[in-house]
Amino acid sequence: MAAGTTVRSLTARHAYGMLIAAAVLASTATAQIVFDLQQATARTAPSYSPTYAGHKVIVRGVVSTTALHFPEYTLLPMQDAKGGIVLQSTEADQQLDRYHPGEMLEVQGIVGEHAGMVVIYPSDIRVTGHSAAPKPESSSVADLMGFSKLGRLERMEARVTEIGETTAGPYLLVAGPKEEYKIFLPYGPGRTQSRLPEVEVGDEVRATGVALQYCPSAPYNRWFELVVSDSADIVRTGRSWVIPPIALLTALGAAGVMGFIVWSRERRLRSQRERLRKIYQLGEEILGASSMQTVLSRTTDVLPNILGVTRVHLYVHNRATKTLDTVVPEGEEPLSISLASPPGGTQAGAVACFHYRTLLMIPDIDRSPFPVGRKPADHGPKSVMLVPMLAQNEVIGVLELDQDDRTRDFTADEQALAQHLSNQIAVAVRLLDQRSVQEQLSRTEKMAAVGRLISGVVNELQSPLSSISDLAAKALEKSQASAAEREVAAIAAEAQKASGIVARLVSFAAAEQVEARPVDVNALLHNLIEFRERDWKASGIRVRDLTSRDPLLVLGSEGHLEQVFLNLLVHAEQSLAESSQKVISIRTSVLARRLLVEISFSQPPGSRKAEETAAVLGVTRSVVAGHGGEVRLIDKPNSDPRFEVDLPVASRERSGAVPAPNAPARDASRRMTAMLIEPDEPAQRQLLGLLAARGYRVVPVNNSDTGLELVHRLRFDAAFCSVHAPGLNWVELSERLQSRVGAFILLSDGYDPELSADFEGDGRFVVPKPVQEQELDRVLRSLDSTVAPRSGIA
Numbered sequence: 001m002a003a004g005t006t007v008r009s010l011t012a013r014h015a016y017g018m019l020i021a022a023a024v025l026a027s028t029a030t031a032q033i034v035f036d037l038q039q040a041t042a043r044t045a046p047s048y049s050p051t052y053a054g055h056k057v058i059v060r061g062v063v064s065t066t067a068l069h070f071p072e073y074t075l076l077p078m079q080d081a082k083g084g085i086v087l088q089s090t091e092a093d094q095q096l097d098r099y100h101p102g103e104m105l106e107v108q109g110i111v112g113e114h115a116g117m118v119v120i121y122p123s124d125i126r127v128t129g130h131s132a133a134p135k136p137e138s139s140s141v142a143d144l145m146g147f148s149k150l151g152r153l154e155r156m157e158a159r160v161t162e163i164g165e166t167t168a169g170p171y172l173l174v175a176g177p178k179e180e181y182k183i184f185l186p187y188g189p190g191r192t193q194s195r196l197p198e199v200e201v202g203d204e205v206r207a208t209g210v211a212l213q214y215c216p217s218a219p220y221n222r223w224f225e226l227v228v229s230d231s232a233d234i235v236r237t238g239r240s241w242v243i244p245p246i247a248l249l250t251a252l253g254a255a256g257v258m259g260f261i262v263w264s265r266e267r268r269l270r271s272q273r274e275r276l277r278k279i280y281q282l283g284e285e286i287l288g289a290s291s292m293q294t295v296l297s298r299t300t301d302v303l304p305n306i307l308g309v310t311r312v313h314l315y316v317h318n319r320a321t322k323t324l325d326t327v328v329p330e331g332e333e334p335l336s337i338s339l340a341s342p343p344g345g346t347q348a349g350a351v352a353c354f355h356y357r358t359l360l361m362i363p364d365i366d367r368s369p370f371p372v373g374r375k376p377a378d379h380g381p382k383s384v385m386l387v388p389m390l391a392q393n394e395v396i397g398v399l400e401l402d403q404d405d406r407t408r409d410f411t412a413d414e415q416a417l418a419q420h421l422s423n424q425i426a427v428a429v430r431l432l433d434q435r436s437v438q439e440q441l442s443r444t445e446k447m448a449a450v451g452r453l454i455s456g457v458v459n460e461l462q463s464p465l466s467s468i469s470d471l472a473a474k475a476l477e478k479s480q481a482s483a484a485e486r487e488v489a490a491i492a493a494e495a496q497k498a499s500g501i502v503a504r505l506v507s508f509a510a511a512e513q514v515e516a517r518p519v520d521v522n523a524l525l526h527n528l529i530e531f532r533e534r535d536w537k538a539s540g541i542r543v544r545d546l547t548s549r550d551p552l553l554v555l556g557s558e559g560h561l562e563q564v565f566l567n568l569l570v571h572a573e574q575s576l577a578e579s580s581q582k583v584i585s586i587r588t589s590v591l592a593r594r595l596l597v598e599i600s601f602s603q604p605p606g607s608r609k610a611e612e613t614a615a616v617l618g619v620t621r622s623v624v625a626g627h628g629g630e631v632r633l634i635d636k637p638n639s640d641p642r643f644e645v646d647l648p649v650a651s652r653e654r655s656g657a658v659p660a661p662n663a664p665a666r667d668a669s670r671r672m673t674a675m676l677i678e679p680d681e682p683a684q685r686q687l688l689g690l691l692a693a694r695g696y697r698v699v700p701v702n703n704s705d706t707g708l709e710l711v712h713r714l715r716f717d718a719a720f721c722s723v724h725a726p727g728l729n730w731v732e733l734s735e736r737l738q739s740r741v742g743a744f745i746l747l748s749d750g751y752d753p754e755l756s757a758d759f760e761g762d763g764r765f766v767v768p769k770p771v772q773e774q775e776l777d778r779v780l781r782s783l784d785s786t787v788a789p790r791s792g793i794a
Helices: 006-026 245-287 293-307 348-357 412-477 486-508 521-539 557-574 608-625 680-695 703-713 731-736 751-757 773-786
Strands: 056-063 074-079 082-091 105-114 116-128 153-166 169-174 182-185 204-213 224-227 234-238 311-318 324-327 337-338 360-361 385-392 396-403 517-520 542-546 555-557 584-592 592-603 630-636 641-649 673-677 697-701 715-722 741-751 764-769
Touching: 006 592, 056 082, 074 105, 074 204, 074 245, 082 105, 082 204, 105 182, 169 204, 182 204, 182 396, 182 557, 182 764, 204 348, 245 293, 245 412, 245 731, 293 311, 293 396, 293 412, 324 348, 337 348, 348 360, 348 385, 348 396, 385 412, 385 521, 396 412, 412 486, 517 521, 517 557, 521 584, 521 592, 555 557, 555 641, 555 680, 557 584, 557 592, 557 608, 557 641, 608 680, 673 680, 673 703, 680 697, 680 773, 697 703, 703 715, 703 731, 715 731, 731 741, 741 751, 751 764
Parallel strands: 082 116, 182 224, 542 584, 673 697, 673 715, 715 741, 741 764
Antiparallel strands: 056 074, 056 105, 074 082, 105 116, 153 169, 153 204, 169 182, 204 224, 204 234, 311 324, 311 396, 324 337, 360 385, 385 396, 517 555, 584 592, 592 641, 630 641
């Protein structure tokens, strides 16, 4: 039995075991138990120690080999048909040397344990007969590494992996299925020069010996070994290779694998470089795109070849409606997805991606945790990647990449490329918005120049028209009952009509200086219909006047509103140029104290130009928003497109041209202009209504960056800014605007005394939301007394 301990430790352990056996022999008086060798070697989990340790037993078996001598003890193996066991005595006790292979023994003794091996400490041994010596049983290394072969004579073949020596004798380690197996040749007394046969690592050997175990500590289910009595029991059956075949095959395989890895790496790097080149080229094209339709077209053309996807969708955040609007090719109807209650399918995933501000990858859409599963009849995508479009830490929209034909996991490189491209698209959206703002500012400057030109012309026309009207009136008084009365009356009527036209021009040109007052929208629409009726008849356009005959009053600038409706009517007129059915319908209605003006026209499908419509809406939207309303285009399939203008109906008090309750009385000549930066739509509407009711011109913008750019072009008396305004933070914005606006009013979430104490002063105010009229009036009174009104282009 192999030993990793010193002879002294073996002696102490053996002596301790013999003392226990002697004590048990001396103290027990019970009857002996007759066991077969399988029963005697039974073990108990989890320590796998002998089940019957300390019991007096009688066992019978046949000696399988001569006694095995170790430095401090001797073992005699014996076996029967079911198992094997060893008898143990001290080396000084020579009684075990008297027995030879083939002798049948009946042994009385005590069951014990030595280094994990079940042994019998014999008290009486009797030879009961003779038989042929047991022949060794051929077993594999895997069979020997267990309890069933212990104590039996075995023969095995294996390849040597290590050659070594301990204080108890030399050993060989051979290859096993899970761990190496030991072949041990003990020294024994007088055998200190025992040597192993001439074998080398890698040789194949055949060894014959007794299967034993040397496991000094529990659990005793490890460290099995084959103990041979002589070096002749170990025979070399095969020589080792100079280069073992396995090593050679391993080296060749490693070289092949290495070459394949290098080739694959180079191929992957080449593919990645090609991907990056295409992505960068696509990014440059996107940044220079003139519209989102162009961005969608280029992305749809290039991305499927780069990322292997089937389809590309773009969603852009609409702050005004709080929706994700799909980007569709020219002529198709875009879809708006509510951020509060999105529909099912991948659109719900797009909304989730927008809210979570992170990339969402769905390898199998049918197993997705989001409500994006397909309906039974739906042949939609099987895999989806949703990527947020980020610009300056703000989510601009969502890029959706679909895979229809198979489920797939997008790699980390593919996700990084998609995120990079998505951010490029977000920057492109920002650039398009800025370009739109710049175009609107340019149009504003041109309109201002036109207004100044009209003012000059009107000033020249007002005096002669007034003289003609006065002279016509005097001539009419003198020509009563004469033949010239009809001609003079016609001259007076035409002069009055010309004066009305000039008055409207004056109203439009000088609208910036006109105090907000009640405007009858129905009367205004009737005048515009009459004004354009002659041109419409010449163009074959039929008008359906469905406006109410009762006055519908809103509070605002008549010139501004007249220009809004005139722009919408002219756009509708131009859209009917190629239509066979040229009809314009104008309808007014009131619902929940909101006036709705609908202008519909029978436009041929696909004839509308998105750029022209966007330009018209861009011009009119800010004017209508300044009156507390909104304008929108409704263009659905199978129905005529229509413009909708939604305005708040003026109350009776305001219809009487009296100030709002508690509103400070102000001189109409001191009309002020304010900029409102408020992303929350309800709060924006409330402030627009309150400020318009107090005679303020209001320019609403969506973010601080646009507001800062606008201040460099226009002059504002006051700037209202929410603490949650996207873009430049409000602290830096207030510092940059300090020298450019008369006052900076910060809109906070509720009353914050610390913020008010730290921020207010030197033209800076803090107003909590929701804004109370009394608090707003307090700030406006301070503005009236300290701020000179500003207007015009900077």
